[in-house]
Amino acid sequence: MRRRLSLIVAALAVVATSLTAIIQPAAAATNTIVSLTFDDGHSSHINTLPMLQSRGLRGTFYVNSGWVGSSDYYMPWSEIHALADAGNEIGGHTVRHTNLTTVSLATAQREVCDDRANIAAQGFPTPVSFAYPEAEFNATAKQVVAGCGYSSARAVGGVSEPGCDECPRAESVPPVDAFALQTPPSVDLRTSLAELQAYVTNAETSGGGWVVLTFHGICSNSCTGDLSYSTANFTAFLDWLKLREANGTVVRTVGEVMGVASPPPAGAPVTSITCSGAPCSSGWYRSTSVNVALSASDPDGSAVASTRYTTDGSDPTTSATASNYAGPFAVTSTTTVRYYSTDVDGHAETVKSQLIQLDATAPTVTMTSPQPNTSYRRRTAIPLAATAGDAGSGVTRVVFRDGATTLATDTTAPYSYSWNSGNRTGSHTLTAVATDTAGNTTTSAPVTITVTR
Template sequence: MFGTGLVRGWLLAAATLLGVASTAVAIVGPLAPPAEAATGTSVSLTFDDGQASQYATLPLLSSRGMKGTYYINSALVGSSDYYMTWAQIHDIAGGGNEIGGHTLHHTDLTSVSSTTAHTEACDDRSNLIGQGFTPVASFAYPYAAVDGTAEQVIRDCGYSSGRGVGGVVSGNVCNGCPYAESIPPVDPYWLQTPEPAVSSTTLSQLQGYVTNAETHGGGWIVLVFHGICSNSCTGSNSLNPATFTSFLDWLQPRAANGTVVRTVGEVVTGTPPPPPGPDTTPPVTTASCDGAACTGWLRTSPVQVALSATDAGGSGFAATVYTVDGTDPTVSSSALAYTAPFPVTRTTTVRFSSRDNAGNVEQARSQQVLIDAAAPTVAITAPVDGSTVRRNSTVPVTATSTDTGTGSGAASGVAQVVFSLDGATPLATVTSAPYQFSWKVRANLQGSHVLTATATDTAGNTTSTQVRVNIAR
């Protein structure tokens, strides 16, 4: 799948070792004169396919002062929940990130006719420009399939670069290849990268791609991501969000020493990285509940609350404090130092603040943790248990339901009561009190039947009650 990039990397490495002139490897595309040795390291975070989970990377990058390059298949946008919508892609672009092309339908340009290849690549770029994105100058080859013909197609469409996959030393893969793409690149239409991030990729591997470049003269590390999720949203190409977030946290402070994050377009056009300056930006702390966002009602108790701080200013995170009694943790004597997730057993407002190594203190922030671990009550008041009703009659059915939750003020409230017959046949769903409906008894029913009412509260707790009804002619 990624063999073409690896072959090109091996050939370039061999040419360097043997002192062969650049024309000796011209079989893989035209080569420009080699660039001068880089004095720093640039890292580009690139995301393929416009996959839906990538939308969650927007705040992760933004809070750290980073920007990425997102390669979009414009004909697939919003076509299913696998892909981002145009609104989400506009949000990403609005955050200063680069939008690039990836063909209309994720088409292998090396396996189709020249006419189809031009349509797929050029119309994709036209669609993106038509959405208002500019300049749409960067392209990624689907399936990392690239040859001289595909390169020419990308030039013809007006792109300034084309990203492949492979050709850079990646652990034990591509030994003898360069440790980074050069700045400027030897061939901007066949950019070289480490191996793409997959489900087995570790934090240390991502870090190693960067440190290898740093310790071998610098250069450009173009990292390739697909899904950022823990549910295999893009199959084996999915990277765990925790690994991705930890990598960003590790990468951010390296800007002070010359390792900077830039989009593909910025590197290709020579846009200089921003100079490091004093850190005057306080950290930003977020809370999570049982590993997910603390949104809505939770029905487990206790809930494990975790706090995570990021520091866009670059000096690095120092400490986080918190309270669970409503007081301001920056001044309260009851403030606790955060060291690990802590349990919350009832509805609580957690307040927290972080400090960075430059002494900037975050204004105290709050997160309400809503817990309702108790099911509501429900009772059928009509018809009464054991009553007899007749076929073809209309029978009033009424239930009462209340939700007291767990602890003071921790009731999420009854969301609905669902009535069913014999545990299978749905009769009615009632979403507000009084929980009642008129049951039209079918003509083919007879004998003894069970009428069930199932109440569900907003937190998702459920409980059921039953009465037995005899149906006569």
């Protein structure tokens, strides 16, 4: 019995040591951690950057890589880079916000694994944190997320549920199930500032733990419908939350709490990158050259000692190809620029990456059907087909035309269309126009046919 008691005490000591290592802040012990998480990559999230940065706070932003920059509703990659450069964590949320409980295993794997790979391909650290779209998951979804390499997955609910006195007031650290992180209800239009604050204070007065808060739109115009939260309430909450540090409550990203992501080094410089005088885009530049400039500042007032970079994707802290930045330089082909700065006090910034993709070469396109000088009777189906290719950004669509009239657009190879000429008898000049992702276009050689009665 004494031996068993000793083993239990030893085991508890190990758990306590691990717990302290995860939640220990720089200055004092804490028993309550808050994570600010944001779903879907909504365009309003870029507005949280100055709100968080001015208070020394960081969040976890779960993005759907397939929707990035697809409309004004979503942030472009350049804004997501700005969030990451400020120390915020970028997590995965599937390619197209797919409910993993309603699709096949193969589809779920593509949505989760491809999303993670897409984010990493944009130059971000490979994501370690995931959030289930629609907060829906099952055992298969958990296995898929873990199998794709994530370290945690956030659901919604299970903590501080309304009317549930038995519900916990916080997630545990470490969590009982890292792939089913429990949270308070999602923050929305109905959530008062007092309720949001109570999620934190309830944890503080119940022994502490991890309070993972879920936000969608941060705006004053219901930008994400009922899931929006007002800018005024959000900033008031951040001000209040910052003051909780005096009580030992700290804000950490999900990856930091899980012990798989590190915060930016304290006192390190911050380096920014621009491309041809504007924020860099991770889309394709329709250009043969992009002028890249780096600029660095130091938050603690120290002078920046140097900025080093590479253009071959290697680590500038160790690579023999690294250069000291002395002024803007030209990128003339698709390149990954990696860069960092140090200050005179010896603080070194975490290496950042920027993918710059160039494609100024037009695609190729050839009409393969119909054959020139062929006759067709009116109201019959005339097969139009074309082959198209692009060695750079890739063909996005082929448009079939009859003279200046657009007949059809096909976005998937093999490019084809069955055209019913109707009553349009006479000679017709058919062409195919291919467009690549960068916006370059090519028109095929014309094919002339005759439609008879």
